[in-house]
Amino acid sequence: MDERYPGYDVLAKRNSPSWNEATRRAIDRRLATPREPRYFTAEEFATLTAIAERITPQPPDRAPIPVAALIDAKLLEGREEGYRATELPRDGEAWRRGLAALEAEARSRHGVAFRELQPAARDSLLTAMSSGDLKHEAWQGMPSSTFFKQRLLTDIVSAYWSHPTAWSEMGWGGPASPRGYVRMGYDARDPWEAVEARAGQQEEARRRNRHVR
Numbered sequence: 585m586d587e588r589y590p591g592y593d594v595l596a597k598r599n600s601p602s603w604n605e606a607t608r609r610a611i612d613r614r615l616a617t618p619r620e621p622r623y624f625t626a627e628e629f630a631t632l633t634a635i636a637e638r639i640t641p642q643p644p645d646r647a648p649i650p651v652a653a654l655i656d657a658k659l660l661e662g663r664e665e666g667y668r669a670t671e672l673p674r675d676g677e678a679w680r681r682g683l684a685a686l687e688a689e690a691r692s693r694h695g696v697a698f699r700e701l702q703p704a705a706r707d708s709l710l711t712a713m714s715s716g717d718l719k720h721e722a723w724q725g726m727p728s729s730t731f732f733k734q735r736l737l738t739d740i741v742s743a744y745w746s747h748p749t750a751w752s753e754m755g756w757g758g759p760a761s762p763r764g765y766v767r768m769g770y771d772a773r774d775p776w777e778a779v780e781a782r783a784g785q786q787e788e789a790r791r792r793n794r795h796v797r
Contacts, residue, residue, distance in 0.1 A: 589755040591790035592778040594748050600797040602763045602776055611748060611758065619653050623660040623676070627697075628683045632656075634699035635686070638706050639737065640744040649750060654743035655679075671730045679739075681724055682731045686713070688722035755780060 597603055598611075621629035629652055636651040659676045672678045689709055690698040698706065712718050713736075716729030723731075744750055751758055755778035767774050778796055781789035 587753075587786065587790075588780060589752065589778040589789065589793060590781055590786050591793035592752055592755060592796060593793075594751045594756065594758050597757060597776070597797055600776070602757060602797065603759065604762045607759045607761055614654070614746065615748065617650060617653050617657050619650055621653075621656050623656045624652075624679075624683075627687075628680065629656065630699050631683045631687055631697070632679075634706065635710070635736065636740050636744075638703065638710060639740045646749065649744055649747040651740055651743045654746065655739050658739070658743070669730050669734050671725075671727050672734060673726070675735065675739075678726065678731060678735050681722075681726055682728075682736060685718065685720055685722040685724075685726075685728070688720045689718050692720060752778075 595611075598608060603611075624632065632655065633652040640649075640651060642648045659679065664675050668675070668678075673681065686698055686709065689712075690696065690701060693709070694701055694705060698709065701709070709718070710732070713728045713732045716727055718728040748758065757777055763776065765774055765777075773779070776797055779789045779792045
């Protein structure tokens with residue numbers, strides 16, 4: 585895979601003026617998220633992991649971002665947005681019901697658990713969910729499309745991009761406290777921001793990104 589920001593690691597900023605102590609504590613806590621389920625059952629966690637692999641596929645040449653574990657931690661701690669669609673129950677119940685319903689759909693249509701399906705079959709079920717075409721009684725009246733758009737997709741994508749590994753891949757410096765940004769113009773880059781590799785410039789970008797703090 586071609587790197588857009590070769591050599592860049594946002595965690596190199598940890599002890600630099602870019603981050604304050606509150607930022608360090610928040611990121612350290614996120615990095616220390618346990619990989620085993622604490623809110624979900626083992627089966628629910630395995631289903632969520634299989635879903636996340638299709639929504640946010642990850643490259644094989646680095647440690648994966650623990651998407652399922654980050655969502656598990658969010659639900660365990662009771663962190664919510666403070667609003668939800670009227671068709672959905674509270675976040676934890678919506679997730680339990682949605683995962684159980686997806687499992688029921690997979691077994692009804694294919695005779696195996698969702699995580700045992702081939703990628704194309706998983707994608708087909710997720711596509712049907714997104715369009716509201718999954719209507720097994722296990723949904724208990726919760727619209728599958730609403731669950732997909734407002735819980736499944738939102739939580740999985742948010743969890744993925746909340747992780748420093750994803751920040752490094754998109755060249756983001758993490759929370760801007762306390763340093764902030766100075767060069768606010770179009771295509772302007774502060775010295776402590778990642779250097780994007782242009783065609784034929786990957787080695788030069790890698791060298792410069794080793795010194796970004």
